[in-house]
Amino acid sequence: MSLAEGTRPRNLPDRLTNRGTRVLRSWEMLLAAIAVLIFIANTQASPYFLDPWNLSDATFNFTEKAMIGFAMALLIISGEIDLSVAGIIALASTAMGWALQFGVGTPGLVAIGLAVGLICGAFNGVLVTRLGLPSIVVTIGTMSLFRGLSYVVLGDQAFNGYPSDFAFFGRGYVFWVISFELVLFLIFALIYGVVLHATNFGRQVYAIGNNPTAATFSGIRMQRVKMILFLLTGVMSGIAAICLTSRLGSTRPSIAFAWELEVVTMVVLGGVSILGGAGSILGVVIAALIMGMVTFGLGLLNVPGIVMSIFIGGLLIAVIALPRLFTLIRTGRAS
């Protein structure tokens, strides 16, 4: 993602020094504080907010996007990006709907959703790692290609009539108000948290993002790691496609439109550096909660979705701009 490079050289000192960790920690603290504030504001604004079923419904605003967000976080930390995730959802959902016409049952549909995600991820991965193309452009292309293919199949039609047991993925509850999607979200948060922060693979992802040259010389098989990350992002998009299709109960080619931007917003809001090399899964989880709460809380106040997006967009810029602005003012006074 060379276009995201600033004027600063890429080979900065390792960002995981003490100071870096401090900044990282304070970021998540800041996010958590914002999340708490929004939660309190929501409870004050609407008496319906604290109802357990309402809160449970609110989780659907972010679970599917956050699942993709975890894989996207790893990808962005490694210095790449995937803007085709919403296109993958559209194509995977269309493939499932198409298979449905031939009487494929729920297990088959799930397999198809996962397989399409994997194939799309592999396609992106090969273009980026084998041909050495910039991921931002490749995935802008595949975004159009994947969604375009579902327009070719569906046109202005829709696939309906998914089997009743298929509805479990998007509408099922595991226990009381705890939905299947929420459980899936928590499991993936745990898995990705462990993979990124406690395994060799996770360290390699950071290393590649921080200094690709040094990573290569220290024996990390960079292209292989990136390929795996593209595959993961593809599969997570496939899983999100299964959940979303199940929840909506139908497939249209416009399904999950513009989600790629929301997922990237969530990841960046969560403190993952768009320049690569820094970020945490905890941050993404809190960012997901913030975005879900904002959307739901404003929804209870009958604020239209598009106005909420102003808030999300403003939040994205503000959380990055404000700390830098303060630093600018402080250093300006010091000198």
Added chain:
Amino acid sequence: MIGQALKSREAILAGALILLIIVVESRFSGFAAPGNLAGVFNDTSILIMLALGQTLVILTRCIDLSLASNLALTGMVTAMINSAMPGVPVVALIAIAVALGLLMGAFNGILVWKLDIPPIVVTLGTLTIYRGIIFVVSGGAWVNSHEMSEAYKAIPRFEILSLPVLSWIAIAVIAAFAVGVNRTALGRAFYAVGGNPSAAVYTGINVGKTRFWAFVIAGGLAGLCGYLWVSRYAVAYTDVAGGFELDVVAACVIGGISIAGGLGTVTGAVLGALFLGTIKNALPVVGISPFWQLAISGAAIIIAVAFNARSEHGKGRIILKKAEAHS
């Protein structure tokens, strides 16, 4: 040698464009008639202008994803002023559109310049903010054709020498870019900043400021296009030009503007936009469902970027040599 490589890149694209037109003509005679091609050009005018603005931004290693939202917001504002106060002369509305566009571009630019926030993050944010503001100012309502004054709708359609004013504006912008990018200090600075930001600093170029100007110019063009779009289609609503920002990036990529910065030409951007515009106009003519359009432009982007990458290695117009190449 550098000139040759450049020539061949644009020559190949021009060749592909001509081939495309010939193929369509063979299926549907009359497509290549001058009148029809002028229509295709007119249809693509707005894409061309936005692609030129985006070209400057990409040349400096940035990207502007907010152009379509900027366009939609300025379009909506001019339409609302026009329907509320039909007395305001259209020239004033155009001035307002450009000023508003410049302002939004400057907002992006200042965040990139002064706060050093990655451009993709800034414009991802302003993409949703500008689009959201349209809803706030309009209340979600549409401004329809009958609410607009005749003068407001007439300008882009008014024909001079049998070419609509919209086309003439695009031609003027192309000419201004051809001169400005190749013959002015600022134009050279765009290449220098994208080609090698560190070296650009040493030659006395203010990298942040140059990027700022790229965003401002792109924003101003988007503002102008906002008026043109809304008056041409005679309707303004919240989702005008939704997703168009990616078409603009696609046009640049197909035109050989390197996303890594510092590489690309005005001719390339214009050809890239025309290529997309021709496909869009050709599909219904040859009887292919318009639903194929998205998939085809996606495939075109991938092919173009793969093709660019092959010819990008060490070639092209990098006016400040990379230090790594010599060490």
